[in-house]
Amino acid sequence: MGNFEQRGSRFDVSGMNRVYIGFGSNLGCKVGNIRRAVALLSKEDSIQHMELSSFYKTDPVGGVEQDWFVNAVARFDTTLAAEELLSLCLEVERELKRVRVERWGPRTLDIDILFYGLEKVTEKDLQIPHPRICERAFVLVPLLELDSTLKLEDRELSDCLVRVADQGIERMKPVVAILGASPKPERYAHLAQQLLMETGHELALVAPRGEEILGVSVIDKLGKCQEPVDTVTLYIGSSRVDSVLEDLLEARPRRVIFNPGTENDSVRSILEREGIETQEACTLVLLRTGQF
Secondary structure (H helix, E strand, C coil), X not given: CCCCCCCCCCCCECCEEEEEEEEEECCCCHHHHHHHHHHHHHCCCCEEEEEECCCEEECCCXXXXXXXXXXXXXXXXXXXXXXXXXXXXXXXXXXXXXXXXXXXXXXCCEEEEEEECCCCEECCCCEECCCXXXXXXXXXXXXXXXXXXXXXXXXXXXXXXXXXXXCCEEECCCEEEEECCCCCCCCHHHHHHHHHHHCCCCEEEECCCCCEECCEEXXXXXXXXXXXXXXXXXXXXXXXXXXXXXXXHHHCXXXXXXXXXXXXXXXXXXXXXXXXXXXXXXXXXXXXXXXX
């Protein structure tokens, strides 16, 4: 396999093409939908060097009344032909039970091929480069995050941003989710929350009861968190961890910390098979020693 230039490169090297694809979701666990799609694509041997942009909260376009979207862009190298890649993307959409009732309407997941090397494709079901790249902030902003030097027909993509300045788009901040949050000052979950807040982390608190703890809102289910969950730290008994496995797989955090008393080998094994990092450790110790 050849070496790839990491910026401004969309050319073919040793049978591999540099590809950019866009994701959008505004139904269900939006961030989780995109992360699961990336995980499914990454399992393919024909796809290498997967990189994902930040997640962006965006206003819907097209005039249909609906909820806000989460959008992101991925960059990778592939040996698949453009038509084969399209078939794979459609398969991933079906795997995630894509729902799309109307054009420009709500959907669990939408995947668009934006660039495929330097190829130009004009078919009924596939146009590359994507014809509306320069019309959508939710495409341009994450694209340029991955590569600020990208061009479309000798035009700098960054020049297109002026045309979409009125489209609402906001970079989403990753959060740490405390599963088993507690308002009781003597509980480890409460102490961890205090220290996480002191060190500047954005938080999502998950507990069966309560409206807020230390000024942070509480949700009763991890799947209701619409922010990108980077880390979940568990403060529930090990016997209850099985009951939150589905939520963990839906949210697809980067890492799950099993604090003392929450160890569950079967759940940990499933998470690791799905590409989610796990760690048996004390969150308080990690924070206090600068290893979090």
